[in-house]
Amino acid sequence: MKIGILTSGGDCPGLNAVIRGVVLKGTETYDLEFVGIRDGWRGVVEGDFFPLTRHEVKGLSKVGGTILGTSRTNPYEGERGGAENIAKTLADHGIDGIIAIGGEGTLAAANRLANDGINVLGVPKTIDNDLKATDYSFGFDTAVNIATDAMDRLRTTGDSHQRCMVAEVMGRHVGWIALHAGMAAGAHAICIPEVPMSIEEICELVSSANARGRAPLVVVSEGFTLSGMDEAYSDKGLDAFNRPRLGGISEILAPEIERITGIETRSTVLGHIQRGGSPSGFDRVLATRLGLHAADAIVDQAWGEMVSLRGTEIVRVPLADALIELNTVPRSRYDEAAALFG
């Protein structure tokens, strides 16, 4: 069998480790042939493929980004898009199936293509950890480590000046990165999309930490909404899937905190730094295992399914299961962290 591999959507530390895992197991154990697909679904639609052998994946588990390139192309758009055209393009190149490594948007497209008869297997990735059918997605641990390190740094400068520091992290509409990095860094308040708060509630926590002689650290998720706000803050337009580009809520909060509490306050938006660089050891292992199991799933022709982490095991689930709803932070997890606020 000849299999195409693509990475699509936002990049994520661990993508290359999946590619290496698939190719090593697939070629050495099963004698499969692989091609890389350039820039996600764009490469499928345009037939942009190149041979992917053991040689191309050597040393990749520690390398950030993706050697395949990525995009947010919708495979159903454009003259050459749609399941019928794609089936023809794949047949012309002798490709029997696709491994699509991606998040919500990518897996939704993969699921639709699978329902339309294309052989697709999914591998979940996202720093946001917002996919339902996997306990953790690779990339999340790395993002949390980067954010934690950044917050440790913000705390030393905050302590020196007795300032309140507001650190904004990614995560779209779920608060996993904020919750984990905030807990790890000892934040005095963590603001996540799942739990709207008023500016007064945030300021109470800031003032209480300040009254104990601490320089307050507020961690805010980019998708956080202040009580009364209808939707997450966005002033950067829409992405290719027509979703608002998030980011900037900390710049709204910081001056308000300073005005209400009288404590000098600074904001920092961590942004894409959270997605860059080498994957953590945990993410390298998770991503590699997903790749190895994806090769097994190809041999079993588990099209329309996705490899996923359940507890400590890698299992297969229908692609549709990943798309039912977002993997949000449960109230109980937020309450654990909230016991440490203020």
Ligand code: F6P
């Ligand atoms: O989904 C991953 C993610 O990094 C989100 O946390 C963030 O909102 C978004 O992608 C940013 O996307 P872009 O790279 O298009 O700016």
